[in-house]
Amino acid sequence: MPFRISPLAVFATFLASTSMLAALPAAAQNAAPAAPAAADAPKPPCGGDLATFLAGVKDEAVAAGVPAEIAERALAGARIDEKVLARDRAQGVFRQTFQEFSNRTVSKARLELGAKKIKDYAEVFARAEREYGVPAPVITAFWAMETDFGAVQGNFNTLNALVTLSHDCRRPEMFRPQLVAALEMVQHGDLDPATTTGAWAGEIGQVQMLPKDIIAHGVDGDGDGHINLKQSAPDAIMTAANFIQSLGFRRGEPWIQEVVVPENLPWEKTGLQPGLKASDWFGLGVEPRDGDTSHGDLDASLVLPQGRKGVAFLTYPNFNIYLSWNQSFIYTTSAAYFATRLAGAPAYDPGHPEQGLTEEGMKALQTRLDTLGHDVGKIDGILGSGTRAALQQEQLRFGLPADGWATQAVLDALNK
Template sequence: MRALSCLIALSLSGAAFAQEVPCGGDFQTFKAGLRDEAVAMGHDAEVARRFLSGARQDSSVLRRDRAQGIFQTPFIEFSRKLISQDRLDRGRQLSQRWDEVFDRIERDYGISRGVLLAFWAFETDYGAFQGDFNTLNALVTLAHDCRRPEIFRPQIFAAMELYERGDFDPATTTGAWAGEIGMVQMLPRDILENGMDGDGDGHVTLKTSAPDALLSGAKMLSELGWRHGEPWLQEVVLPADMDWSQTGLETTMSVAEWERLGVRAREGALDDGRLEASILLPQGRGGPSFIAYPNFRVYFEWNQSFTYVMTAAYFASRLEGASVYDPGNPDPGLSGEQMLALQRALDAKGYDVGGIDGILGAGTRSAVRDMQARLGLPADGWPTIELLNLL
């Protein structure tokens, strides 16, 4: 489920590990190293040779990898681009069409159907656009590139194992530019670990079988920590005297504690008072407000873009019957260049903003909130021109 972002949300990270992964250099020598490693892992030498023989570099993959500007878009604009009445209508139609599959997911994994439908919609428009990049070429290109080889090199060997099972063709298997396959866009190792034969044909076919794709996605969410039968995100109304510094993912309180502080559900009631939750303001105190339950954090195990996660979680609630959020009247945000300038200023003051990339991610939001508090501004984590000028 990463086609739209293609920012891989795996927990493989760390500079020390990255330095141990071979990358770069002559491409044919690099491929020979892959073959040797595959044999050392127990793969047949001839199978490894056949599997890798036609692999080539794809420069268009690298261009896509370096172009992530969509995540500089604020939540309101981003969500309005992705959520349409047509997508809502088709999602509800597919919910009925695959009712038995969703019933099974809800029974076995405790994951509400809106969650899977939202991912299905955003990643491939319900299977209509699954990507036409050769998957092996994409994985080998990104493993050869020295930016994130520790993420992509293991996926090559996972794809080789799928090939040995008859579920991957190095010449014809296609998907997203970052190697994800199928209706809900899963990487080869995710397929090995979480693939489900939902239609009973003896194969895990994520490109053409909705039951396989949906059940595999549900199993993966469950393995990532989804809590059975619990909520994920809900719109709230906040009190006028809210302490804005308490907002953000860094602060959690029980739902009952938030209620005592005056937080109210915009529709219905908040969930179990014992659940730990955070208050999120994707565009500051002037914009929409949400309470994020523990399951919301699982989204970040799948995709690390705050804007994408907020939008996917919100769309899931819409598919479950929630109303359109109140957009409020947020303060104007920063342009891409202004965001870069802000991140440089925060970095110079010792804050870890998670990279100077012009994207308002969790690290930048946390740094903004702390700096706002230091400067006597409302500490809502939403960067403004006023804050930038003060810095």
């Protein structure tokens, strides 16, 4: 990330190669959520004898319109990949701050290469914006963060990865439809069962897409009659634009804007929550660093990745597409910031954020919030949206600035 995207599986490989220490969430978990299944919907067949399982997949593909001989030939050499299962079981999480993560991912070299890509494919980007309303910087930032412009796409056999995750009974409802879609791609000549590789969770190409999204949103950008997201930059660019538009991107509107905040604000209103317009924030003394207040009529949230003393951003409705692409707040905010840099914005002012809690301190904070009746989800040491919201309520109760940033002072107050 069309892609359902989040090929953090592939991106994790890139991070490891650049000595980034944080483990990342699994691609499939961070992917844009699929439409919920009916509560009484039967779980797809899974497990058991592999040959029997594959015969069932073949029948399903044939019912979907794939010729029987193509489905049979594609599945003939399919096997379970134990390395895929190992990756699926060893899901990591972000434990870096926004400043740490964004500084590593939005590097000078990547910005320069991104600018070059925008210039090299100027005609394709112009066509993408004309047809789908998505500007080049938005597409390019995702392209960079997902695979480093195609350099790190993953080396797992795609068909085997999807067979493995469909046969495994953990989440067959997520992966079996992708396996059938992969067989449709074989039918179209856009996937080779023996040679097509990608991320461990089945995403393919320079913008890391799952097969169903390729079929639904794939665009032949170079006019060769095929959708080849692995090798064709025009295909990847146009497909990304089409997919981003499908997520609700609004032509001509901003997505994120760095702002300077006054010392006193209703901090409890900050975070990814609705209710205010950008003009409301401007009226409270929030000032855009670029001086542009022309979008005051748009809904806007004020996000403080590292509290009120760190960098601050207004996020606009177009920011929602980033959350659809990947549900990690740190990743999405970094990707949105990256796009603003490619569009000409300066590096953000990091400010002077207060020291955050260690992993163990975060777990202690989450445990305390849980005992107070807040739903923080899993006790994982991560300052996610649930923990931030609960924390703001407690900060407000104690008369502290309710900015959702976890510090030792907040933990001490909760433990009194």
